[in-house]
Amino acid sequence: MSGAELSRRSLLGAGAALMATPALAKGADPQVGRFTGLRDDGVLAFKGIRYGRAKRFARAVAVPIDRTVKAQDFAPIAPQRGNPDLPQSEDCLFLNVWTPEANPKASRAVMVYFHGGAYSNGTVTDPLTHGQRLAAAGDVVVVSVNHRLNALGYAWLKPLGDRFADSGNLGQLDLILALEWVRDNIASFGGNPARVMVFGQSGGGAKIATLMAMPAAKGLFHTAATMSGQQVTASGPGNAWKRTQALMTALGLQPSDADGLLSAPVERIVEALTATDPVIGGAVYFGPVLDMTNLPRHPFWPDAASQSLHIPMILGNTREETRAFLDPRGAKLKGLGWDNIAAKIAPEIKIDLDVDWVVAQYRAQFPDWTPEQLFYAATTAGRSWPGQVIEADERAKAGAAATWVYQLDRASPIDPLRGAAHTDDIPYVFGTLDAPGSMSGTDAGARATRDVMMQAFAGLAKTGVPGRTDWSSYALPDRATLVVGNGVATVQNDPRRWERELWARAPYVQPGS
Template sequence: MTDLSRRTLVKSAAVLAATAPLPSLARSAKTPRIGRYIAVPESGVHAFKGIRYGRAERFARPVAEPLEGPAITAAKFGPICPQRAMAGEPQSEDCLFLNVWTPEADPRAKRAVMVYFHGGAYTTGSVTDPLTHGAKLAADGDVVVVTVNHRLNALGYAWLKPFGARYADSGNLGQLDLILALQWVREHIAKIGGDPARVMVFGQSGGGAKIATLMAMPAAKGLFHAAATMSGQQVQASGPAHAWARTQAFMAALKLAPGDVEGLRTMQIERLVEGLAATDPIMGGGVYFGPVLDMTNLPRHPFWPDAAPQSLGVPMILGNVREETRAFLDPRGPKLQGLSWENLAARMVPEIKIDLDPVWVVEQYRAHEPGWTPEQVYYAATTAGRSWPGQVIEADARAAAGAGSTWVYQLDRPSPTDPLRGAAHTDDIPYVFGTLDAPGSYSGTDDAARRLSGAMMRAFTGLAKTGRPELAQWSPYRLPARETMVFGDTVRVENDPRRWQRELWARAPYVQPGV
């Protein structure tokens, strides 16, 4: 699906939702509110969209926003962080908004709370995507769902501390936004039916990486009681030297003098966003902004040299999809055109983050899986050498530290709507949210999709409610067995699936993007 067609579908869905008749909920119960925000009914639950949780000046720490004020019907999302993607969405630096779906806005309800952080690395994305609307999960899972937008890219993660104490928190401002949102949940969620003592954070791709980073941030300690990461890990943060090189490359692309931080702080946001097209001086490609090891807000790497001790007691689900890279290495695109055994090794090189001889790698795959095609090897190897290692490192680190409340999954079910897609990055989102029929979903809506969605939803809501997945057969992850739940058309536990691939890629260090 092209970006243009996806945006068209998303806009159409939003128009239909806005013009649909209100459910009976609105006529049968008093409309709840929290502070100045008045709920709207949505699919049988109460929705509060566009709640402002904070404000922030450019490159400064966020500050909390009072709930009280003139009444607002909370019927639409707030603007998203300025970025080069999602051009059809309202964008603004004033983007610290969250959204809540609750089955019952009664302080006595005390339902478990699930707080979602979106993907898009640390550079793009938002929670306005219909795949992550929370009404279905709130209703079917009997939980309160919160989704959060925050500052991204240079606005949230540019390293400016060398310019002076005014910028001491730069490099991790996007993370501080998330901490402020979690503090909002702690202070206010009980007013609309949530239990501040049972808060689970979950996120996909970049959202999972943000969670892994929070697990090493002292200010986040105690703000959440369970966590789940979906194809998103953060083994290491960016070091300050590399972060500074990126800031300098970004400023050069904006034609600013190396010391002109005031120009960066005051320039028009449209021009600042244009600068995000700068080339990354460390890894090539677009300039990377992400959490920085600043020794204050983030005093250690999240999962190096071990799992952050402060979060070992937090129950955690870690998951990945079997062929992650099919989502961003388009099987219909130029990188796959003319793929053969002769050029396979060379085409793999730019896509992997572990430095092994690609010719040797191809030989190993052909020896282990002689029936595979070059395309199958390409996607298996690029997934195992790029998108999967971080999850293995994190799960192993928790197991090695004795954190028994760790569960690992692998999504195997291929898309029934696009056979070339297989089981790819982002494909677990609609199963967990129950948004199988949302624009952008590849899950289909058949019986198998609904069964799998029910299982994954029970697992995630079970972790939020009780600290363990609500699937009796799902064993905790331990070494050396590496018990893994395989979510496919059947649901089963396997010990160390893809073992030989894991061992192959473990022969050399994993390079976390951004370090």
């Protein structure tokens, strides 16, 4: 099959089951064990299933279910500054399941999704990530997971005593507990616990990269895909402790007041997340910590973690990531011109190069570009893309299981100034083109792009390879990349070679580390 637009014939050739929606018998609400679900757009849905319970700043534990549970509504999400209109609670360890049929003999591949939000915000209750369409069209079981975030999931408190030994990575340990739930229970929902794929966007992808270096996650998933989310290095314990102290200062607590932190109202902790980060500026950052126990090494430095080299993996980014969070209509780009572009780029990049030199190089290479085009290309290539290049290169150097890399180039038809921005690949993978918040549109190009992306992800989950025969795996020096345009996907070798080589002249600094 060529790299041309994905046709109905190629979909069927890749496996007729991909786009088939299994028939469901009419009747009462579906029941799996003690869980009563509901019917959702042609599949069975079980929402708000508890997978664990935890005390504040302590490791979560599994909770046996000894009664019938109505699993028909999403549970509260993790406390955060985002999503203020949704119910929030520290008791947030819940997951959701969508399945074509709750038949233990079905043994379908399982796709477990972790949400983005930079470890601080986000939720899988976002309509963009509802799993009913992916479950039906991909013929897979879809699971989505909420877990502890920000300081409640990642504050480093070990200097306050051994009772906090697992702090710094509690949010990651929540995800591991959820994967253990999947291993032990998913067969009852028609899933195969021996064929589990994890996938996640932005912070969700970074969480997956981190899990690939955590011993407790070994064997819990068999394939992986990250979407605009990488984690090359974790936060060091020294910087993590500085951040915890900044939080405690914002709470009006002494640096050693562990009891005060344990008893503080959760609303005050969330408010204190506006404290200035003492390491990188901006709001205080909390993410995985190199604690030498739960996380004994950096995920992709100095190389790819050996425990996960056998796991086939998709790595992807969008062409203009930063258009999603550096608003073309916002204050940061107001008055952008050649006289101030270097000053505006400088605070947005994570590679320490002379920005005037960078601008001069771009202008010589792309003389027809506007200041806005250059700004978004440079901030994407110097901030949001390097982590993916490092991860893909390190896996290739280590001789890891096959890695496939994609680049989403399809610009949003909803907002002409958005381009192909951060988060834009989500509705294509989930098939939620018409969901609130989607920037994909629902035209023929959107549907064809959806088919490309869904086929690739579901194919990896089901067979260990993406559902495309023309997508070459990533290897050095070719760096084969599937470039996904407006329903057209072509494999290109090293498509942004010039930018990659320019930014490789200095080390990449993982935000937060």
